[in-house]
Amino acid sequence: MVGNNLATSVTQLPEEILSKVFAGITHTRTRNSLSLVCQSFYRLERKTRTSLTLRGNARDLYRIPTSFTHVTNLDVSLLSPWGHALFCSPITADSPLLAQRLRNAFPRVTSLTLYVRHPQTLQLLLFNHWPDLRQLRLVRWHQRPQGLQPGSDFAALFSRCRSLTSLDLSSFYHWPEDLPPVLSANTAATASLRRLNLLTTSFTEGFKSNQIESITSSCPNLEHFLVACNFDPRYIGFVGDETLFAIASNCPKLKLLHMADTSSFTNPRGDEEAGEDARLNRGTLEALFSGLPLLEELVLDVCKNVTESSVSLEMLSSKCPNLKVVKLGQFQGICLAIGSRLDGIALCHGLRSLSVNNCGDLDDMGLIEIGRGCSRLVKFEIQGCKLVTEKGLRTMACLLRRTLIDVKVASCVNLDAAATLRAFEPIQDRIERLHFDCVWKENDNFGHGFCNFDLNALDGLNGSELMDSFGRDECGEDTSNRKRQKCVYGSEADDSFLQSNGNSNGYYGNSWDKLQYLSLWIKVGDLLTQLPSAGLEDCPNLEEICIKVEGDCRGQPKPAVSEFGLSILACYPQLSKMQLDCGDTKGFVYTAPSGQMDLSLWERFFLNGIGSLSLNELHYWPPQDEDVNQRCLSLPAAGLLQECYTLRKLFIHGTTHEHFMNFFLKIPNLRDVQLREDYYPAPENDMSTEMRVGSCSRFEDALNRRQICD
């Protein structure tokens, strides 16, 4: 700025201060703008940029920017074409030089994310590896290369990197038998391993019991351990008592333990009661908890029943005082709610986050007990609990008003969309993240909720009074001998809500002020249009929405209307980011029998109206034809996506033809587009002819050739 010499400007601040200011800036585009101001800002920005995700084309690797020498967190897994075998396609005499060039461009890397199609990529990169490399995340959605020796994906890694502290294989498809031998052969290196993420969602079988025992004994200093396994007693190598004993005795320093049955990946909304029991008895669970006193986060997503878990969970609260996060899948009897005594999970007073899946006997009383006992809950998720109703959930929300901001309700028979929204009405002005299922009931009673409690009086209320006053309230009809109490929330009286109290047809004028993130699940064939009228009319700060459409199109009748209802989302003024996941919607691409719709028509139905939203970023998963493992964008879908004129980033998790991609060149400010087939098995280039390497390069060149104003 030209001003008189006496005026001081930001540029005159000493560098030490400026660099602290810059270090606090995380937003990439802001950083890019900063670096354009002047030479010293450029230097400082580069000096303080610690994290970088590269998005160029792999064939241009020799042109990699060399100014980002202070980057410590580097992500090269998203280079184009996505899923490319870096340095290896084809492997030439130049490949080691290119690998070296990458290392020289980023000399200080400590954390690396890498797509490893072939083990040679890793071998080349680690040949002269980064001395400070501590964290590694590998990504592979393609099939494991044919004829690969067991363990060769990892052999180079542990023999060369002796001080790795974190390895994340959650997106890396491999065989469970690949890893344990490598770990046990390199115990000097594995002694420094603190975090191991083996929650590989592409697995169908998971790690066996003996493999888990071997892994944990090779890595005695583990603090975070996540693993996909199998709790079904009918399978060889199922996780049972011995496995849990082994984990506790091998890795006593664990702070985070996450064990998930692989069926929770393929069937996340699973059956409420799978009938079978897991082989985990009470004593084992108690021994597990006793053996892990430092535990802060526990996830046990068992897809078989764990019965009578209340007593074990009481142990949890006494043995693991630091516990903050718990997720339990198919644990029954987590809190028995007898009288007003707190028991089971409700004794974990320090809990910040609780997720309960498929707990068939959890009822409203249980919810209230949890609300009383886990009084500091910030996040609560419930799925597949058939006994809970709006009443219980609402009371719980009232109890947790001071802290609860992140909630999820899924697959609960008594909680349709409107009921869920009514239940959270008491914390409507506080919720920041919300998930519910878009199940619309025919005659929705949009009246106000039931039990009104004076929350200030609640603190003094003892347990039995609370239970009594709740218990007497049947269907929301107030009994005449009980005075109706007004809801008083904290220091602010919520006028509009109090007014609507007396209204028999209470309609919410309230807005969901703090709601930033909304996640919805909807069955294929249902419409989104009822969303605002179900109770979500006013969300002034909603920025991000995630919609999952699931079901089988085959056999579904043609929808009566032409639009799924995306245009209804225009009523949320700040909405800029969307994830539209139709990936679990199954149908026919070309071979629909007469009378049924091809997927191209379904895509037209889903995407109609998307152009009327001012989206900035969109992730889209096209519906799939399972028979041919095809998830591709059809003509009307490409055309409708092209109408999103404000889009800057577009990611399609599937394939499509080059000429359909070319439609997107009409979107003026589109900067970042990629086809990411991050599902297993990702199509191999030779079989999915839709996006060949040449097509990808031509498209990106055309995209980058355009003039962008900002």
Add this chain to the structure above:
Amino acid sequence: MGSTSILDALNVRVEGSGDKYLVFAHGFGTDQSAWQRVLPYFTRNYKVILYDLVCAGSVNPDYFDYRRYTALDAYVDDLLNILDSLHVTRCAYVGHSISAMIGMLASIRRPELFSKLILIGASPRFLNDGENYHGGFEQGEIEHVFSAMEANYEAWVNGFAPLAVGADVPAAVREFSRTLFNMRPDITLFVSRTVFNSDLRGILGLVKVPCCIMQTARDMSVPAAVATYMKEHLGGKSTIQWLDTEGHLPHLSAPSYLAHQLEIALSQ
């Protein structure tokens, strides 16, 4: 196609380890991946040649020369160029829909090159011609297809979404058109006119190579009468194989059944 060889331009692939050559040629609106589930049955006994037609979505759009690809002959040139580049002297040929016609034309030019032609969903002429010839489509029905394609082109050119798809046209043409709309909006109409305007009844007699006509039980694009017509008029030995499956795309809807039928036909 300038300096790029035809083998690269049309994504030609040769798979398998047999000693005989077998060509799989796809119809308009799809590409060679349509054969992916049929292919495994043949890689042991044949060297299978797969390629994409120039109008397929997987081919560089720049290669489509409007002046050249006005009639089927240019497509025949491409096929013969590919076989010559691969030094193939004799092969069996499996063609779907329009590629069946291309195969027939190729065999007229080079009869010694083809040992057998297998024609799936083939028709020498799609339009009905008076009382004597029932091709399956009326001019009016085809005009519906063309106007839907025109609407798509206009929308696309003006930055709007081309929304018409195969299912929007009259039932009679629907099955056939369903893949046509997958092509580029600018060439869809052009290519479709080539298809619907072709009348190869006159040259059927010139085809001397033995043919096997494969006809699905209910293909709305190709009436049974057409199959019979072709058998009667083809110049060489020809047979009809009635397929116990529906639709115009048996290689997609019933690949293992079709593969079995192909094996039988190829061995005869």
